[in-house]
Amino acid sequence: xxxxxxxxxxxxxxxxxxIPTVLVLICMxxxxxxxQVEEPPYPPHYELKALxxxxxxxxxxxxxxxxxxxxxxxSWFTPPPPPHVSQGIYNSTVTCNCSFPDGECHIDGIxxxxxxxxxxxxxxxxxxxxxxxxxxHYNYLHGAIPHEWGAMKLEIMTVSMxxxxxxxxxxLGNISTLKYLSLENNMLxxxxxxxxxxxxxxxxxxxxxxxxxxxxxxxxxWKQLEKLEIQASGFEGPIPxxxxxxxxxxxxxxxxxxxxxxxxxxxxxxxxxxxxxxxxCNISGPIPDYIWEFSQLQILDLSFNKLEGNISDSESLAxxxxxxxxxxxxxxxxxxxxxxRDSRYQMDLSYNKFSESPQSPSCRENLNLFExxxxxxxxxxxxxxxxxxxxxxxxxxxxxxxxxxxxxNGVDYEADEDSGGAAxxxxxxxxxxxxxxGLFWDTSVTSRDFIAQNVSILxxxxxxxxxxxxxxxxxxxxxxxxxxxGSYTVTLHFAEIVIxxxxxYQSLGRRIFDVYIQEKLKLKDFNIKNxxxxxxxxxxxxxxxxxRNKTLTVRFHWAGKGTCGTPRRGTYGPLxxxxxxxxDFKPPVLSGWNKKMKFVAGAVVCxxxxxxxxxxxxxxxxxxxxxxxxxxxxRGLDLQAGFFTFEQMKAATNNFDATYKxxxxxxxAVYKAYNIRMLLGCMDVALRELSCCWCxxxxxxxxxxxxQKICLGIAKGLAFLHEESSLKIVHRxxxxxxxxxxxxxxxxxxxxxxxxxxxxENTHISTRVAGTIGYMAPEYALWGYLTYKADVYxxxxxxxxxxxxxxxxxxxxxxxxxxxxDRALVLQQKGHVMELVDPRLGTEFIEGxxxxxxxxxxxxxxxxxxxxxxxSEVVNMLExxxxxxxxxxxxxxxxxxxxxxxxxxxxxxxxxxxxSETAMVTQTSDSSSKTWPHSSSTLV
Ligand SMILES: *[C@@H]1O[C@H](CO)[C@@H](O)[C@H](O)[C@H]1NC(C)=O
Ligand SMILES: *[C@@H]1O[C@H](CO)[C@@H](O)[C@H](O)[C@H]1NC(C)=O
Ligand SMILES: *[C@@H]1O[C@H](CO)[C@@H](O)[C@H](O)[C@H]1NC(C)=O
Ligand SMILES: *[C@@H]1O[C@H](CO)[C@@H](O)[C@H](O)[C@H]1NC(C)=O
Ligand SMILES: *[C@@H]1O[C@H](CO)[C@@H](O)[C@H](O)[C@H]1NC(C)=O
Ligand SMILES: *[C@@H]1O[C@H](CO)[C@@H](O)[C@H](O)[C@H]1NC(C)=O
Numbered sequence: 013x014x015x016x017x018x019x020x021x022x023x024x025x026x027x028x029x030x031i032p033t034v035l036v037l038i039c040m041x042x043x044x045x046x047x048q049v050e051e052p053p054y055p056p057h058y059e060l061k062a063l064x065x066x067x068x069x070x071x072x073x074x075x076x077x078x079x080x081x082x083x084x085x086x087s088w089f090t091p092p093p094p095p096h097v098s099q100g101i102y103n104s105t106v107t108c109n110c111s112f113p114d115g116e117c118h119i120d121g122i123x124x125x126x127x128x129x130x131x132x133x134x135x136x137x138x139x140x141x142x143x144x145x146x147x148x149h150y151n152y153l154h155g156a157i158p159h160e161w162g163a164m165k166l167e168i169m170t171v172s173m174x175x176x177x178x179x180x181x182x183x184l185g186n187i188s189t190l191k192y193l194s195l196e197n198n199m200l201x202x203x204x205x206x207x208x209x210x211x212x213x214x215x216x217x218x219x220x221x222x223x224x225x226x227x228x229x230x231x232x233x234w235k236q237l238e239k240l241e242i243q244a245s246g247f248e249g250p251i252p253x254x255x256x257x258x259x260x261x262x263x264x265x266x267x268x269x270x271x272x273x274x275x276x277x278x279x280x281x282x283x284x285x286x287x288x289x290x291x292x293c294n295i296s297g298p299i300p301d302y303i304w305e306f307s308q309l310q311i312l313d314l315s316f317n318k319l320e321g322n323i324s325d326s327e328s329l330a331x332x333x334x335x336x337x338x339x340x341x342x343x344x345x346x347x348x349x350x351x352x353r354d355s356r357y358q359m360d361l362s363y364n365k366f367s368e369s370p371q372s373p374s375c376r377e378n379l380n381l382f383e384x385x386x387x388x389x390x391x392x393x394x395x396x397x398x399x400x401x402x403x404x405x406x407x408x409x410x411x412x413x414x415x416x417x418x419x420x421n422g423v424d425y426e427a428d429e430d431s432g433g434a435a436x437x438x439x440x441x442x443x444x445x446x447x448x449x450g451l452f453w454d455t456s457v458t459s460r461d462f463i464a465q466n467v468s469i470l471x472x473x474x475x476x477x478x479x480x481x482x483x484x485x486x487x488x489x490x491x492x493x494x495x496x497x498g499s500y501t502v503t504l505h506f507a508e509i510v511i512x513x514x515x516x517y518q519s520l521g522r523r524i525f526d527v528y529i530q531e532k533l534k535l536k537d538f539n540i541k542n543x544x545x546x547x548x549x550x551x552x553x554x555x556x557x558x559x560r561n562k563t564l565t566v567r568f569h570w571a572g573k574g575t576c577g578t579p580r581r582g583t584y585g586p587l588x589x590x591x592x593x594x595x596d597f598k599p600p601v602l603s604g605w606n607k608k609m610k611f612v613a614g615a616v617v618c619x620x621x622x623x624x625x626x627x628x629x630x631x632x633x634x635x636x637x638x639x640x641x642x643x644x645x646x647r648g649l650d651l652q653a654g655f656f657t658f659e660q661m662k663a664a665t666n667n668f669d670a671t672y673k674x675x676x677x678x679x680x681a682v683y684k685a686y687n688i689r690m691l692l693g694c695m696d697v698a699l700r701e702l703s704c705c706w707c708x709x710x711x712x713x714x715x716x717x718x719x720q721k722i723c724l725g726i727a728k729g730l731a732f733l734h735e736e737s738s739l740k741i742v743h744r745x746x747x748x749x750x751x752x753x754x755x756x757x758x759x760x761x762x763x764x765x766x767x768x769x770x771x772x773e774n775t776h777i778s779t780r781v782a783g784t785i786g787y788m789a790p791e792y793a794l795w796g797y798l799t800y801k802a803d804v805y806x807x808x809x810x811x812x813x814x815x816x817x818x819x820x821x822x823x824x825x826x827x828x829x830x831x832x833x834d835r836a837l838v839l840q841q842k843g844h845v846m847e848l849v850d851p852r853l854g855t856e857f858i859e860g861x862x863x864x865x866x867x868x869x870x871x872x873x874x875x876x877x878x879x880x881x882x883x884s885e886v887v888n889m890l891e892x893x894x895x896x897x898x899x900x901x902x903x904x905x906x907x908x909x910x911x912x913x914x915x916x917x918x919x920x921x922x923x924x925x926x927x928s929e930t931a932m933v934t935q936t937s938d939s940s941s942k943t944w945p946h947s948s949s950t951l952v
Contacts, residue, residue, distance in 0.1 A: 051080065051083050052080070052082045052083060052108065052110045052117050053080075053082065053110070053115065053116065053117050054080050054081070054082060054117065055081060055082055055108060055116075055117050055118055055119050056116065056118070058139060059118065059119050059139070059140055060077070060081070061139070062136045062137070062139035062140050063075065063077075063081065063106075063119070063140075064077065065134065065136035065139075066122075066134040066136050066137060066140075068131075069131050069132055069133070069134035069135065069136065070124065070129045070131045070132075070133075070134055070148075070151075070153070071129045071130050071131030072124060072127070072129055072131075074087075074104075075088065075106075076088070081106050081108065081119065082108035082110060082117040082119075084107075088105070088106045089105055089106065089107070090103060090104050090105045100126065101125055101126035101149075101150045101580070102125060102126040102127065103123045103124065103125040103126065103147070104123070104124055104125075104127065105121070105122075105123040106119060106121070106122055106123075107119070107120055107121035107122075107123075107145070108120060109142065118140075118141070118142035119140050119142065119143060120142050120143055120144050120145065121143065121144060121145035121146075121147075122137075122140075122143065122145070122146055122147070122148075123145070123147040124147065124148055124151065125147055125148070125149050125150050125151070126149075126150040126151075126517065127150075127151055128151060128152045128515065128516045128517055129148075129151040129152060129153055130151070130152040130153065130154070130515060131153060131154075132153060132154060132155035133148070133153060133155060133156075133157055133158055133161075133171065133176070134158075135158045135160055137158075137161065137164065138158075138160045138161065138163055138164055141165075142165075143164065143165075143166065144165065144166060144167045144168065144189075145166070145167060145168045146166055146168065146169050146170070146171075147168070147170045148170065148171050148174070149170045149171065149172045149173045149174070149194070150173045150517045150578070151173070151174050151517055152174065152175065152515060152516060152517055152520070153171070153174040153175065153176060154174070154175050154176065154177065155176065155177070155178070156176065156177060156178030156179075156181075157171065157176060157178070157180060157181055157184070157195075157200075158181070159181035159182075159183045160183075161181070161183070161184060161187075162181060162182075162183025162184050162185070162186040162187060163183070163186070164187060165187070165189045166187055166189060166190055167189050167190060167191050167192070168190075168191060168192045169187075169190060169192070169193050169194070170192070170193075170194040171194070171195060171198070172194045172195060172196040172197045172198065172217065172577065173196075173197045173198075173517050173520060173577050173578050174197070174198055174517070174520070175198065175199055175520060176195075176198040176199065176200060177198070177199045177200065177201065178200065178201065178202075179200065179201055179202030179203070179205075180195065180200060180202065180204060180205055180208075181205070182205035182206070182207040182208075183207070184205075184207070184208070184211075185205060185206075185207025185208045185209070185210045185211055186207070186210070187211070188210070188211075188212065190211055190212070190213055191213055191214050191215070192213060192214065192215045192216075193211070193213050193215070193216050193217070193218075194215075194216075194217040194218075195217070195218050195221065196217045196218060196219040196220050196221070196241070196576075196577060197219070197220045197221075197520065197575045197576065197577045197578060198220075198221055199221065199222050200218075200221040200222065200223065201221070201222045201223060201224065201246075202223065202224065203223055203224060203225045203228060203247075204218070204223070204227075204228050204230060206228065206230060208228075208230050209230040209231075209232060209233055209234075210233060211233075211234065212233065212234065212235075212236050213234065213236070213237060214236050214237060214238045214239070214260075215237070215238060215239040215240075216234075216237065216239070216240055216241070217239075217241045218241065218242060218245055219241050219242065219243035219244055219245055219265075219576065220243070220244050220245070220574070220575045220576050220577065221245055221246055222246045223245050223246040223247050224246055224247075224248075225247065225248065226247060226248050226249070226250070226252075226271070226272075227242060227245075227247045227248075227249070227250075227251065227252050227266075227269070228252070229252040229253065229254050230252075230254070231252065231254040231255055231257055231258055232254050232257060234257075234258060235257065235258070235259070235260065236260060237258050237260060237261060238260050238261060238262050238263065239261070239262065239263040239264075240258070240261060240263070240264050240265070240266075241263075241265045242265070242266045242267075243265050243266070243267045243268065243289070243572060243576070244267060244268045244572035244573060244574070244576070245268075247269060248269055248270055248271035248272070249269035249270065249271045249272050249273060249274060249293055249294050250269070250271075250272045250273060250274035250294075251266060251269065251274055251277045251290070251293060251295075253277075253278070255277055255278075255279065256277065256278040256279065256280075256281070258282065259281045259282060260282075260284075261279070261282045261285060262282070262284050262285055262286050262287070262308070263285070263286065263287040263288075264279070264282070264285065264287070264288055264289065264290075265287070265288075265289040265453070266289065266290055266291075266293055267289060267290075267291040267292055267293065267572050268291070268292045268293075268571060268572025268573070269292070269293045269294060270294070271294070272294070273293075273294030273295060273296055273318070274293075274294070274295060274296075275295065275296060275297045276290075276295055276297060276298070276299060276300055276319075277290070277295075280300070280302050282306075283306065283307075283308075284308050285306050285308060285309055286308045286309060286310050286311075286331070287309075287310060287311045287453070288303075288306070288309060288311070288312050288313070288314075289311070289313040289453075290313070290314055290317070291313050291314070291315050291316055291317075291336075291486075291572075292315070292316040292317065292571070292572060293317060294317065294318065295314070295317040295318065295319060296317070296318040296319070296320065297319070297320060297321075298319065298320055298321035298322075299314065299319055299321065299323070299324075299342075301324050304323075304324045304326065304327040304328070304329060305327070305328050306329065307328050307329065307330050307331065308331055309329055309331060309332055310331050310332060310333050310334070311332075311333065311334045311335075311451065311453070312329075312332065312334070312335045312336065313334075313335075313336040313451075314336065314337055314340070315336040315337065315338035315339055315340070315360070315449070315486065315487075316338065316339045316340075317339075317340050318340065318341060319337070319340040319341065319342060320340070320341050320342065320343065321342065321343065321344070322342070322343060322344030322345075322347075323337070323342060323344065323346070323347050323350070324347070325347045325348070325349075326349075327347075327349050332357065333356075333357060333358065334357075334358045334359075334434055334435070334451050335357070335358070335359045335360065335435075336359075336360045336435070336449065336450070336451075336486075337359075337360065337361050337364065338360045338361070338362050338363055338364075338380075338449050338486075338487065339362070339363040339364070339487070340363075340364055341364065341365050342361075342364045342365060342366060343364075343365050343366060343367065343386070344366065344367060345366065345367055345368075345369045345371065345372070346361065346366050346371075346372060346373060346384070348371070350373065350379075351371065351372070351373035353379075355376055355377045355378040355379070356378075357378065357379075358378045358379075358433065358434045358435040358436075358451075359378070359379050359380070359435055360379075360380040360434075360435035360449045361379070361380065361381055361384045362380045362381065362382040362383055362384055362437065362447055362449060363382070363383050363384070364383075364384050364385075364386075365385070365386035366384050366385050366386065367385065367386065368385050372385070374898065375396035375438065375439075376438070376898075377433070377436065377438045377895055378433060378434075378435055378436065379435065380435045380436060380437040380447055380448075380449060381396070381437065382437040382447035382489065382491070396437065396438070396439050397439055397493070398843040400439060400441070400442045400846075400859065400863070401843070401844065401846060402442065402493065402494035402562070403442060403494070403846060403855065403859070404494070404855065405494065405495070405496035405562075405599075406443050406494050406495050406496065407495070407496055407594070407595040407597075407599045408592070408593065408594045408595065409426070409443050409444055409492055409495075409591075409592070409593045410423050410424060410425045410426060410590070410591070410592045410593075411425060411426050411428050411444065411490070411590060411591045411592075412425035412426065412427060412428060412476070412477055412589075412590050413428050413481055413482040413490075413588045413589055413590055413591060414428055414429070414463040414464065414480040414481045414482040414483070414588075414589070415427065415428065415429065415476065415477065415479065415480040415481075415589075415590075416429060416476075418476040418477065420474045420476070420477060421474075423592070425477065425590060425592075426444075428446070428482060429463075430446070431462060431463070432446070432448050432461075432462030432463065432482065432483075432484075433448055433462065434448070434449075434450065434451040434485075435448075435449060436448045438895070440860045440863070440864070440892075441859060441860045442493075442494055442859040442860075443492060443493060443494050443495075444490060444491060444492045444493070445490075445491045445493075446482070446488065446489065446490055446491070447487075447488070447489040447491060448462060448484055448487075448488050448489075449484070449486050449487040449488070450484055450485030450486025450487060450570070450585070451485055451486075452485045452581075452582035452585075453485075453582075454576070454577070454581040454582055455580075455581050455582035461483065461485075461582065462482065462483055462484065463480055463481070463482060463483060464480065464481045464482075464483045464509060464510050464587055465479070465480055465509070466478065466479045466480070466509040466510075466548070467509065467510060467512070468512075468548060470507070470509070470548050471548070472507065472548065472549065472550050473550075474550075477505055477589050477590040478505070478507040478509060478548075478550065478589045478590075479509070481507070481509060481587045481588055481589040482587070482588050483585055483586070483587050484568060484570065484585050484586050485570065485582075485584070485585045486569070486570050486585065487567065487568070487569050487570070488567065488568045488569075488586055488588070489565055489566070489567045489568075490565070490566045490567075490591055491563065491564075491565050492563060492564040492565070492566075492593055493562055493563045493564075494562055495559045495562050495563065495564055495593070495595070496559070496562070496595060496599070497559050497560055497561070497562060498558070498559060498595055498596065498597050499556060499557070499558050499559075499595070499596045499597070500556070500557050500558070500559055500564065500593055500594060500595050500596060501554055501555070501556055501557075501592075501593075501594050501596055502529055502554065502555045502556075502557055502564070502566060502591070502592070502593055503552060503553070503554050503591070503592040503593075503594070504527065504552065504553045504554075504555075504566070504588065504590075504591055505550065505552050505588075505589045505590035505591070505592075506540045506543070506544070506550070506551050506552070506553070506587065506588065506589055507540065507544065507548060507549060507550045507551070507589055508523065508540040508541040508544065508547045508548070508549075508587070509547070509548060509587070509589075510523075510579065510583055510587070511523060511541060511547060511578070511579065511583065512547055512579065513541070513546055513547040513548075517578055517579065518578065518579040519547075520575065520578045521574070521575050521578040521579060521583050521584070522539065522541075522573075522574035522575045523539060523540060523541065523574055523575075523583070523584060523585070523586075523587060524537050524538065524539050524571075524573040524574035525537075525538055525568055525569060525570045525571065525573075525574075525585065525586040526538065526568075526569045526570075526571050527553075527566070527567070527568055527569070527586070528565075528566070528567040528568075528569065529555050529557050529564075529565070529566050529567075530557055530558075530564065530565060531565060531567065534553075534555050535553065537571075537573060539574070540587065550589075556596070559595075564593060566591060566593075568586030568588055569586065570584060570585040570586055611854055615852065618852070704752065704753060714757070715853070715856060716853055716856060716857035716858055716861070716862070717858075718757050719814045719815070719857075720858070720861050720865070720890075721757070721758075721759075722751070722753070722757065722759045722814060723810075723811050723814050723865055723890060724887065724890050724891065725758060725759035726746075726751055726759050726761060726807060726810060726811075727807065727883055727886045727887045727890055728887055729759070729760075729761045730743065730746070730761070730803055730804075730807055730883040730886075731882075731883035731884045731886070731887050733761075733803075733883075734800045734803065734882070734883050734884075735882065735883065735884055742798060742799070742800055742802065742803055743761065743803050743806075744792075744798065744802065744803070745787075745806070746761070746787060746803050746806035746807050746810060747786075747787045747806060747809070747810065748810055748813055748814075748819070750762050751810065786809060786819075786820040786831060787805075787806040787809045787810070787820070788802070788805075788806070789801065789802040789804075789805035789806065789877065790805075790875050791877055792805075797877075799877060800882070800883070801877035801878075801880045802877070803883070804872045804877075804880045804881065804882070804883060804886070805872060805873055805877070805880060807872055807883070807886070808833075808868070808869045808870070808871070808872025808873035808880075809832075809833060809869075809873060811865055811866075811868060811869035811872065812832050812833055812836055812848075812866070812869045812870075812873070813832065814865070815848055815849055815850065815862055815865050815866050815869065816832055816836070816848050816849065816850055817850030817852060817853075818832055818850070819832070820832045820833060833870075833873055835848070836848050836866060836869070836870060837870065840866070840867070840870055845862075845863055845866050845867070846859065846862070846863070848866055849862045849866075860892075864889065864890065864892065864896055865890065867896040868881075868886055868889050868890055868896055871889075871896065871897065872886065
């Protein structure tokens with residue numbers, strides 16, 4: 013239909029398409045005739061002309077005027093993506109309304125989004141008399157909003173995420189049909205014209221612009237308004253009183269109003285409010301009690317004001333999920349309803365003046381109590397840090413914020429990969445912690461939000477420091493402790509890795525934030541991209557500061573400047589790639605060296621002694637005299653493995669024929685049997701290689717990473733035995749002597765199903781099985797009650813031994829503890845868990861992991877089997893994927909109903925995990941192929 017291109021009259025067009033249609037109709041089967049859809053008419057000539065002018069003004073080059081804009085099969089119309097495909101920003105659609113009585117079609121919508129159009133807003137739009145929807149967001153349009161637009165009958169108008177400038181024309185106030193108006197993320201200046209008072213929108217977004225002056229008092233007639241956003245607009249306070257008239261508001265966001273403050277605005281009648289933000293608006297006085305009765309409220313953000321007084325004791329906030337009272341001057345005690353909510357609710361009370369009391373909430377995830385209390389001991393902080401007494405003075409800390417551990421020019425940067433959170437302060441380390449406050453409101457919350465990832469390949473040196481960076485929607489504090497007092501240099505590494513630098517909407521983002529060191533403003537309105545003169549470029553800032561109380565805080569704060577929505581919604585807030593804190597003075601070298609020398613000498617003597625002891629034992633055991641052959645040993649022993657006798661196993665594997673071997677570890681072979689699959693512990697191997705078996709006595713040879721690896725390996729192996737393997741097995745005899753290490757020091761659980769053998773023949777196998785007593789779960793030892801949880805208990809003991817490098821039963825410390833476990837419990841109670849760690853490691857261990865392992869171990873050795881975690885939960889805890897629930901052993905705690913309730917909640921998960929805790933090796937005829945464990949622990 014090429015000839016239609018020259019603006020055909022309606023008549024010409026009708027003829028033009030009727031002829032082919034008629035032809036088609038003739039050829040069609042009669043029952044298909046109804047499916048045939050007539051092509052709609054072209055829009056009138058003047059609308060086509062207007063479209064051409066609009067294209068020129070916008071810089072839209074690919075509209076095809078050879079096609080009918082009202083035909084939704086033409087290139088003018090992008091069909092919506094199928095529901096399962098996520099809808100991107102890009103859209104290029106023109107829509108028509110063909111339901112006019114005269115049979116005409118008129119253009120009623122233009123959607124051009126994410127196209128980087130770099131023209132201006134089209135004046136010719138007024139010639140599309142029937143247009144109702146105009147969407148031009150995510151482009152690169154410049155210039156002012158045409159005042160002619162005031163004559164249109166638009167219902168939806170979005171010109172956000174562009175670089176529009178100038179002031180808003182008052183004529184827009186005449187668009188009485190307007191329901192939705194979004195002007196955000198531009199460079200509009202001036203103020204909102206008084207004519208806007210006539211508008212009757214239900215949603216208005218004007219955030220992220222460069223307005224000036226006070227918020228105009230124009231809300232009198234906006235009775236329909238449901239959503240109002242005046243975030244980071246450039247306006248000054250106070251909040252206008254006419255706000256109180258907007259009874260239909262369900263979402264109100266006002267932030268960052270400098271200038272004159274006010275009391276809490278009257279919003280009493282907005283009973284259906286579900287999101288309320290009055291952040292950084294200079295509001296003083298108390299929080300009115302009616303706020304705590306807003307039953308629909310999901311998000312409440314009153315942070316960074318001067319609010320005073322107590323929080324009400326009663327509430328009916330049934331739907332509350334996020335609450336920010338951060339950085340006010342709230343007093344009184346923290347009410348029960350906050351303490352008792354669990355970690356599904358994210359609440360941030362950091363930086364306030366609450367008073368401490370014994371009822372103050374305990375340290376838990378998603379309740380940020382960083383510096384929440386006034387004066388005194390700062391109980392909240394102590395509660396969180398009591399497990400981390402300073403082991404020594406530190407002089408230097410380096411963090412790869414948001415990234416993994418790395419070494420750059422000989423400096424080791426610690427990993428900082430915690431997923432972060434919207435209200436998070438939950439210490440896991442000795443020297444530094446983060447307190448993260450804030451929620452990205454317009455994106456669905458994912459953990460990825462708090463760590464930014466580079467969007468293009470970085471070509472800077474040290475790119476490892478910059479590929480990932482920690483991000484915060486509002487406030488992020490790095491809190492350093494255990495530092496030696498004195499003067500320090502703080503080095504901050506930045507690179508803009510999200511906002512782009514091309515001529516595109518992706519470059520329109522302006523990330524602007526402030527940096528405080530020791531709560532003194534050091535960088536104001538800092539813009540990484542401007543400072544580094546481009547994106548993906550590094551800028552390093554250094555500051556001198558003084559550490560007086562062993563602590564140092566570096567706080568990054570988003571003060572509501574810049575943009576929030578480009579390249580995508582939620583792109584804003586401080587971004588920090590790496591932090592180094594270094595003392596300006598040398599650590600006291602001499603005493604340190606002396607200590608080191610003593611330590612080294614001691615270690616050498618210990619190692620030598622040990623070697624003699626081991627050689628002695630081996631000699632005594634006859635290892636240097638005669639080694640029995642495999643066959644001799646096997647023949648000499650009437651072995652029983654679980655329910656299988658040795659003879660049965662021998663038969664099943666055709667006398668351990670090599671062709672039945674399906675794997676070989678450092679200590680023996682794994683065989684495939686005829687009709688059942690089973691795991692064989694080959695006893696000759698256990699005998700022959702016993703010298704390699706790892707016993708705690710020799711553990712000083714193992715460094716911390718190896719211990720962590722071994723512990724995790726055992727846990728994974730047990731998780732496999734208990735939960736994944738098709739033969740569900742309770743090992744019954746987990747102990748350190750049953751954990752063999754191969755040449756790479758990978759742990760292998762041996763002797764499973766051999767508990768019987770051990771009991772009957774233990775004099776034949778090893779003198780070291782004496783440990784068994786110390787490993788048995790009480791319910792098994794006392795009542796013969798055997799479940800998977802008995803292995804969990806034994807594992808807990810092994811884990812304690814790994815931490816302490818000591819044997820549970822042979823442990824004889826100065827005080828009168830029964831065993832290592834007993835001492836560990838006492839240390840945990842006193843909050844001195846670190847004292848448990850093998851002193852031979854010196855400082856060469858990772859505190860967070862050691863604490864974690866100890867806490868997991870104590871959890872596993874709980875006397876009640878139901879309160880012990882399952883092995884897969886143990887693996888998750890050891891890998892830091894889940895939190896280790898607090899172990900509460902003090903019996904008096906059970907008198908406190910609320911604590912007991914919380915405790916029950918914590919463990920409910922574990923209780924429901926395994927309902928059928930069947931014991932023993934289950935003999936199955938299942939011959940279906942079974943995959944071998946992927947875990948790092950193989951089973952010998
Ligand atoms: C415009 O549409 C016509 C008719 O469908 C087609 O032949 C032509 O190739 C299109 N032009 C472009 C540039 O896509
Ligand atoms: C395309 O237009 C026809 C009428 O011409 C209409 O029946 C159909 O629903 C439209 N399809 C879409 C996806 O809008
Ligand atoms: C373009 O926008 C229209 C109107 O909002 C919508 O119906 C359509 O699904 C969008 N298309 C794409 C590809 O997102
Ligand atoms: C199309 O126009 C007719 C006539 O003005 C109007 O009644 C109808 O609501 C419009 N349809 C849409 C989807 O806007
Ligand atoms: C915002 O407006 C002020 C004047 O009111 C101007 O000095 C400033 O440069 C503007 N900001 C930007 C980012 O354009
Ligand atoms: C230093 O910290 C201790 C304990 O955290 C506190 O008691 C003391 O008041 C602090 N001193 C100063 C000067 O901040």
